[in-house]
Amino acid sequence: MSIKILNNDEKKWFLETKNTVYVIGVDENKNIQHLYWGEKLPYPSDYPGVLLLKESIFDNFEQIIKEEFSPWGGIRYKEPGLKVIYEDHVRDLILKYKTYKLIDSDKCKTLIIYLIDSAYNLEVELNYRLIEEYDLIERWVNIKNKGSQSVQIKQILSAQWHLPDMQNYRLSYLYGRWAGETKLSRIELGYGKKIFESRRGITSHQFNPWFAVDNGQADEDIGKVYYGILGWSGNWKIVFEKDSYGRLQIGGGINDFDFSWQLKPNECFVTPKFVAGHTTNGFGDASRKLHHYQLDYILPGNLNYKTRPVLYNSWEATKFNVNEEGQKILAERVASLGVELFVLDDGWFGERNDDTDGLGDWYVNKKKFPHDLTSLISYVNELGMDFGLWVEPEMVNKNSKLYNLHPDWVYHFPNRPRSESRNQLVLNLAKKEVVEYIYDFINKLLDNYNIKFIKWDMNRPFSEPGWPEALKPQQQEIWVRHVQGLYQVLDRLRRKYPEVIFESCSGGGGRVDLGILQRTDQVWVSDNTDAFDRLKIQEGFSYAYTPKIMMSWVTDSPNWLNQRKLSLEYRFNVAMMGSLGIGGNLNNWSKNEIKLAKEKVIQYKKIREIIQHGDQYRLLPTWKGNLIAVEYVNKNKDKAVLFVFLHSQQFGEKLLPVKLNGLISDSLYQYQDENKKIILSGKALKEIGLKVNLKGDFDSKLIILEKQNRRND
Numbered sequence: 023m024s025i026k027i028l029n030n031d032e033k034k035w036f037l038e039t040k041n042t043v044y045v046i047g048v049d050e051n052k053n054i055q056h057l058y059w060g061e062k063l064p065y066p067s068d069y070p071g072v073l074l075l076k077e078s079i080f081d082n083f084e085q086i087i088k089e090e091f092s093p094w095g096g097i098r099y100k101e102p103g104l105k106v107i108y109e110d111h112v113r114d115l116i117l118k119y120k121t122y123k124l125i126d127s128d129k130c131k132t133l134i135i136y137l138i139d140s141a142y143n144l145e146v147e148l149n150y151r152l153i154e155e156y157d158l159i160e161r162w163v164n165i166k167n168k169g170s171q172s173v174q175i176k177q178i179l180s181a182q183w184h185l186p187d188m189q190n191y192r193l194s195y196l197y198g199r200w201a202g203e204t205k206l207s208r209i210e211l212g213y214g215k216k217i218f219e220s221r222r223g224i225t226s227h228q229f230n231p232w233f234a235v236d237n238g239q240a241d242e243d244i245g246k247v248y249y250g251i252l253g254w255s256g257n258w259k260i261v262f263e264k265d266s267y268g269r270l271q272i273g274g275g276i277n278d279f280d281f282s283w284q285l286k287p288n289e290c291f292v293t294p295k296f297v298a299g300h301t302t303n304g305f306g307d308a309s310r311k312l313h314h315y316q317l318d319y320i321l322p323g324n325l326n327y328k329t330r331p332v333l334y335n336s337w338e339a340t341k342f343n344v345n346e347e348g349q350k351i352l353a354e355r356v357a358s359l360g361v362e363l364f365v366l367d368d369g370w371f372g373e374r375n376d377d378t379d380g381l382g383d384w385y386v387n388k389k390k391f392p393h394d395l396t397s398l399i400s401y402v403n404e405l406g407m408d409f410g411l412w413v414e415p416e417m418v419n420k421n422s423k424l425y426n427l428h429p430d431w432v433y434h435f436p437n438r439p440r441s442e443s444r445n446q447l448v449l450n451l452a453k454k455e456v457v458e459y460i461y462d463f464i465n466k467l468l469d470n471y472n473i474k475f476i477k478w479d480m481n482r483p484f485s486e487p488g489w490p491e492a493l494k495p496q497q498q499e500i501w502v503r504h505v506q507g508l509y510q511v512l513d514r515l516r517r518k519y520p521e522v523i524f525e526s527c528s529g530g531g532g533r534v535d536l537g538i539l540q541r542t543d544q545v546w547v548s549d550n551t552d553a554f555d556r557l558k559i560q561e562g563f564s565y566a567y568t569p570k571i572m573m574s575w576v577t578d579s580p581n582w583l584n585q586r587k588l589s590l591e592y593r594f595n596v597a598m599m600g601s602l603g604i605g606g607n608l609n610n611w612s613k614n615e616i617k618l619a620k621e622k623v624i625q626y627k628k629i630r631e632i633i634q635h636g637d638q639y640r641l642l643p644t645w646k647g648n649l650i651a652v653e654y655v656n657k658n659k660d661k662a663v664l665f666v667f668l669h670s671q672q673f674g675e676k677l678l679p680v681k682l683n684g685l686i687s688d689s690l691y692q693y694q695d696e697n698k699k700i701i702l703s704g705k706a707l708k709e710i711g712l713k714v715n716l717k718g719d720f721d722s723k724l725i726i727l728e729k730q731n732r733r734n735d
C-alpha cells in the first residue's frame with residue numbers, strides 16, 4: 023500500500039489502499055486526468071494511460087477527458103469544480119499542473135497536486151489522503167490567492183469522482199423529512215444531471231450527503247459499490263452527471279446557491295472533505311467500512327473508544343414544564359433503572375414556558391429552579407448519574423432579552439420581514455460577537471456546573487440570510503461563515519472540556535454529517551420515537567453512519583406522534599440497536615415495566631461494546647418483507663447480537679430462518695431460544711440459519727450468541 027509515482031514520459035500517481043487503486047495522470051495540456059478506480063490489477067501496464075490530444079474527436083478535448091478537478095474556463099460545459107471572477111472581471115479560469123508533494127505523516131499518506139492559473143497566481147491544491155485499511159480516499163481542495171488582486175469564488179467543490187463504465191448506474195441515497203429522516207431510496211441514473219442538496223443552512227432532514235452507486239445488481243454481500251460521504255454541516259450539493267457518452271461524474275461540496283466568497287491576496291480557502299471508496303463486497307461492506315472509518319478517524323478522539331452511557335432525557339416526559347422538584351422525582355426513578363446520565367432538555371432557562379419565549383437568554387429560570395441548577399445536579403450525582411443539559415445556541419426568540427438588546431444579531435434584510443419558524447430567528451454566526459456570546463454562555467455553564475453532556479439543538483432552517491453590516495462582496499459568505507463559527511465554538515469547548523460528551527440535534531436528525539461528527543460524539547437521529555417507524559430511519563442511517571452515534575430512546579406507548587402501541591420489550595429492542603436512551607415518563611410506568619426496563623438496561627450494558635464497536639450486518643432489511651433482522655459481531659467474532667422484528671403475520675405464514683453473517687465458520691456458537699440452549703457452528707448459522715419463534719404483530723427478539731471454547735467433535 024502506498025502512493026506510487028510513474029515519472030518517465032508521462033507522470034502518473036497510483037494511490038493504493040488495501041484492496042483498491044486510484045490512478046491519475048498529467049496530460050499534454052497539463053490537465054489532471056482520472057484514469058482508473060477499482061480493484062488492484064496484476065501489472066502496471068494494465069492500467070489505462072491518459073487520453074492524448076490526437077484522440078480527441080468532435081467534442082473538445084477537455085470535454086472528453088475525465089478531469090480530476092475541472093475549472094470553469096475554456097471549452098467546458100460540465101459541472102465545474104471551481105468557478106471564479108477575477109477583479110478585472112475575467113471569468114475564465116485556466117488551471118495547469120505545477121508540481122506535487124507526498125506527505126507521509128500520522129497514520130496516512132497524502133498526495134497533494136498543485137495547479138496554477140499563472141496569469142493571476144491563483145494556486146489550487148488537490149489533496150488525496152488515503153485511509154488504506156478501509157479503502158477510502160479523503161479529498162479536499164485548498165485555494166491560495168498568491169496574486170495581488172482579490173478573487174471572487176462562485177463555486178468550489180471538494181472533489182469530482184469518476185466512475186468506470188457501467189451498463190446502468192443505480193444510485194442509492196438518503197431522503198427524508200422532519201420525523202422521517204434517512205430513508206433509503208434507489209433510482210437508475212439517466213442521462214443528464216441529478217442534484218441532491220441542502221439550501222437550508224444545515225445538512226437537512228430532506229437529504230443526507232451520502233451516496234452509493236452500483237450497476238443495479240449489488241446487494242448486501244456482493245457486488246461492486248462506489249460510495250461517498252461529505253463532511254459539511256451547511257449548504258451542500260452533490261451532482262451526479264451522466265454525460266452523453268454514458269460516463270458518470272460525481273461532484274460534491276459546498277453549495278454554490280446564493281454563495282460567493284471574496285478571497286483577498288494571501289488568503290486561502292479550504293473546502294470540506296469528501297471521502298469515497300470502492301468495494302466488491304456489496305453495500306454491507308461499504309457501510310461497515312464507513313462505520314469503522316468514523317470510529318477511527320472522524321469522531322473526536324478523547325471519547326471515541328469509550329462506550330456511550332445509557333442516558334435519560336426528560337423531553338417527552340415533561341416538555342417545557344420542567345422544575346427542580348419534578349426533575350428530582352424523575353431522576354430517582356431513572357437512577358433505579360441503572361441509567362448513567364440524566365439530561366435536562368428544553369425549558370430550564372430564561373422565561374421559557376413554551377416555544378414562544380426565552381431562546382437566547384441562557385440564565386437559569388429561578389421560578390423553576392429556585393436553588394439554581396446546583397441542587398438538581400448534586401442530587402443527580404448523588405444518585406450515581408452524570409448530568410447533561412440541552413441548549414439551542416444559534417437561536418433567539420423575538421420575546422427575549424437578547425433580541426431586545428441585539429435585534430441586528432439575526433440574519434435579516436433591511437425592508438423585509440424576518441420570517442419566524444417555531445417562533446424563532448437564526449443568529450448570525452458570521453459575526454464574531456455572536457460567536458463569542460455563544461462560547462461565553464456555554465463556557466460559563468460548563469465552568470459553573472458539573473455538566474458532562476451537552477445536547478446542542480438547532481430547530482429551524484435559515485431564511486432571509488442577510489448580513490447588511492458586512493461589505494457587499496462578503497454578504498453571501500454567511501452560508502460558510504455560519505458553519506465555521508459553529509465549528510469554532512465546538513472546537514474551543516472540546517479543547518477546554520475534553521470529558522464532556524456533545525450530542526448534535528437539529529429538530530431530530532437535521533444536522534448529521536461528517537463535519538459535525540468531528541466535533542460531536544453522537545446525534546439525535548429523529549424526533550420520531552415510534553419504535554416501528556424508527557426501524558426504517560435507523561436502517562437508512564446505518565448505510566452512512568456508525569450505530570455508536572445513533573442515540574435512540576425508549577418512549578411511552580401509545581407513541582405521541584402516531585398513537586401506535588408497542589410492547590416495552592419491542593421498544594427497548596429497537597432503541598438498543600444504537601446508543602440506548604430512555605425518554606418516557608417514568609412516573610407512569612408500572613412496576614412490571616420498571617422491572618423489565620431494569621433487566622433490559624443490564625442486558626444492554628453487557629452487549630453495548632458489540633453494538634457500538636462491532637460489525638453490523640443488515641440481514642433482513644425493512645423493505646424486503648415481514649421479518650427484519652440486524653446482527654452485530656464483535657471484533658474477535660466470539661460474540662454476536664441478533665435483533666429480529668416481526669411486523670405482522672398472517673395465520674399459518676411460515677417464518678424463514680434468519681441466516682447470520684460474519685461468524686467463524688468452524689467455531690461453535692451458543693444461544694438461548696426460550697429455555698433451550700442451542701449450539702451451532704458459524705457455517706450452520708450462515709447456511710441454515712436460526713429459527714425465531716415470533717408471533718402476531720410487532721413481536722421482537724434479541725438473541726445473544728457466544729463462541730464456545732470446545733469443538734463439537
Ligand code: DGJ
Pocket residue numbers: 337367368412479481527528529530546548549
Ligand atoms: C427538538 C429536539 O429534537 C427534541 O428532542 C427536543 O430537544 C426539542 N427540540 C426541544 O425543544
